[in-house]
Amino acid sequence: MKAVFTFSLMTLRMLFRRRTIWGILLVILLALAAIASVPSFDVSNQGRFILDFGLFGIELGALLLALGLAANLYPRDKETRTLMPLIAVPLSRWQYLLGRFFGAALVQAAALLVTCLGLMLILLFHKLPIPGDLLPATVLIIVEGWFLLSTVFFFSFSTSPPLNWPLTTMLFVVSQMSVVEFVNILPSAPGLMRAVRMLLPHADVFHIKDPIAHGFEIEPVYFFIAIFYGLCYSAFMLSLALAVFRGRDLK
Amino acid sequence: MADTHPIQVVNLRKHFPRKRGLGSVKAISDISFNVEQGEIVGFIGHNGAGKTTTIKCILGLLKPSEGRITLWGNSPAESKVRNKIGYVPENPDYDDSFSPMEYLSMFADMRGLSGMGSDWLKLLKRVGLSKWETTGIRQFSKGMRQRLSLALALQSNPELLIMDEPTGGLDPIARKEFREIIIEENKRGASIFLSSHILSDVETICDRAVILAGGKLMAEGSMAQLLGEENLYRITVLSRKTGEEIEETIPEADLQSRIDHLRRDNLQITRVEMALKSLEDVFIDATAGDSK
Numbered sequence A: 001m002k003a004v005f006t007f008s009l010m011t012l013r014m015l016f017r018r019r020t021i022w023g024i025l026l027v028i029l030l031a032l033a034a035i036a037s038v039p040s041f042d043v044s045n046q047g048r049f050i051l052d053f054g055l056f057g058i059e060l061g062a063l064l065l066a067l068g069l070a071a072n073l074y075p076r077d078k079e080t081r082t083l084m085p086l087i088a089v090p091l092s093r094w095q096y097l098l099g100r101f102f103g104a105a106l107v108q109a110a111a112l113l114v115t116c117l118g119l120m121l122i123l124l125f126h127k128l129p130i131p132g133d134l135l136p137a138t139v140l141i142i143v144e145g146w147f148l149l150s151t152v153f154f155f156s157f158s159t160s161p162p163l164n165w166p167l168t169t170m171l172f173v174v175s176q177m178s179v180v181e182f183v184n185i186l187p188s189a190p191g192l193m194r195a196v197r198m199l200l201p202h203a204d205v206f207h208i209k210d211p212i213a214h215g216f217e218i219e220p221v222y223f224f225i226a227i228f229y230g231l232c233y234s235a236f237m238l239s240l241a242l243a244v245f246r247g248r249d250l251k
Numbered sequence B: 001m002a003d004t005h006p007i008q009v010v011n012l013r014k015h016f017p018r019k020r021g022l023g024s025v026k027a028i029s030d031i032s033f034n035v036e037q038g039e040i041v042g043f044i045g046h047n048g049a050g051k052t053t054t055i056k057c058i059l060g061l062l063k064p065s066e067g068r069i070t071l072w073g074n075s076p077a078e079s080k081v082r083n084k085i086g087y088v089p090e091n092p093d094y095d096d097s098f099s100p101m102e103y104l105s106m107f108a109d110m111r112g113l114s115g116m117g118s119d120w121l122k123l124l125k126r127v128g129l130s131k132w133e134t135t136g137i138r139q140f141s142k143g144m145r146q147r148l149s150l151a152l153a154l155q156s157n158p159e160l161l162i163m164d165e166p167t168g169g170l171d172p173i174a175r176k177e178f179r180e181i182i183i184e185e186n187k188r189g190a191s192i193f194l195s196s197h198i199l200s201d202v203e204t205i206c207d208r209a210v211i212l213a214g215g216k217l218m219a220e221g222s223m224a225q226l227l228g229e230e231n232l233y234r235i236t237v238l239s240r241k242t243g244e245e246i247e248e249t250i251p252e253a254d255l256q257s258r259i260d261h262l263r264r265d266n267l268q269i270t271r272v273e274m275a276l277k278s279l280e281d282v283f284i285d286a287t288a289g290d291s292k
Helices: A002-017 A020-037 A043-070 A073-079 A083-088 A093-125 A134-158 A161-175 A179-183 A190-199 A209-213 A220-246 B051-058 B100-111 B117-126 B142-154 B172-188 B199-205 B223-227 B252-264 B279-287
Strands: B007-017 B024-035 B040-045 B066-070 B085-088 B160-164 B191-195 B208-213 B216-222 B232-238 B245-251 B268-275
Touching (some): A020 A043, A020 A093, A134 A209, A134 A220, B024 B051, B024 B066, B040 B279, B117 B142, B142 B160, B160 B172, B223 B279, B232 B252
Parallel strands (some): B024 B216, B040 B191, B040 B208
Antiparallel strands (some): B007 B024, B208 B216, B232 B245
């Protein structure tokens, strides 16, 4: 595992040295600032408004970070031939995949924590209370971000980069839909649609922005189950990605 | 008895599917050869002859369509085998936000090597990058990237060095330095598998050569076998019609009878000299009619 750890750190350093991460982070923070600057008609609702849209902004940031950081990692390694010296000798394919994933996941988590900090500063600026569940909510979004990252990895090994963005975004949208909403897409085959929806990821488990915005408490056990679900689904997507990568000829 | 060949390629075939499923393109057609312990084997062929494809199959980057490749009797995918290999890829490239020292220390960690920073400085000095150890790779020329590639390949003191066009695009001095390092590594005990376009390099440093054309093995043997153990002679005669010199190369065994024959025909022999066959001659003969 030392090789995976070293390669993760190498990936982390590489991503921090590229401009992409800073650009995406700036966009998310500016979006949060824009949300906070929208005047609310009711002062008592302002905190709820900022929290609701702020957490939604961080969630969209997770998607943007997953795509911006990882969609081009493997194709770029292949195109610039930096992949060959790595895969030929020091790393196995699974070590390459995990190293790249963990490096990108750490960068993504750090960026999302920074955006959470930005949201806290905005709340403080408006002299609004910071809910205790804001940090756990961000942790859930980070886990959702890792699931999205693993999806991006899967598509980057199985499709071309231009297809990665729409496919991941589509899965992101579908994963937010409830079973009823999904069945309504094709009401003539409810059984099939229900079965398909069960197989597809349920990203709605990571969303606790409404309860937080309305001041409801979340049971700790819920966090653990949601995190466990997210990690299991990420591992599943990475296994699929590895299966595709192992079968690939590296021309 | 355990197979001790550093590389053994048996009936290797590799074909790539065409786009839209329209059949496949044959890249390698049934080639077999070995690299013995401690020898330097040159791997030569035209562009597109299948050299890089074969090397990538040996390294496990491509899956053979048919045939078997073993490194010391094991699959190329096994980590105990990979730890014994150094690889210099064709046109190597590296993430240009790092420096050579960063690359060497990261590769050392990934390989589980115990070397220190001072070891890597010595290594960079050996490959001619001593003044560039902390410079970002983005500032490196092609030749400097090749030098870094060589340093990374030598880092683990490999038992087998696989080099794909390592001196392509290098200036003559750098080529000489690369050749010297290859010979030093061989003296240390490493087996070398060297793919190259530069036939004079192969002729100078290799014990054996494998010649490939159109994905087929055209010739294989020691340098003495390929260049001919039998001495050849070049006879120059004057043409009676045009007065021009005409050259003819013949084996030593036929020399006297040929001279007698030319004298009987009253042809004026202007020169008789030993003809030295070069690897280029062998290569052209072996690949004649298959330049693709």
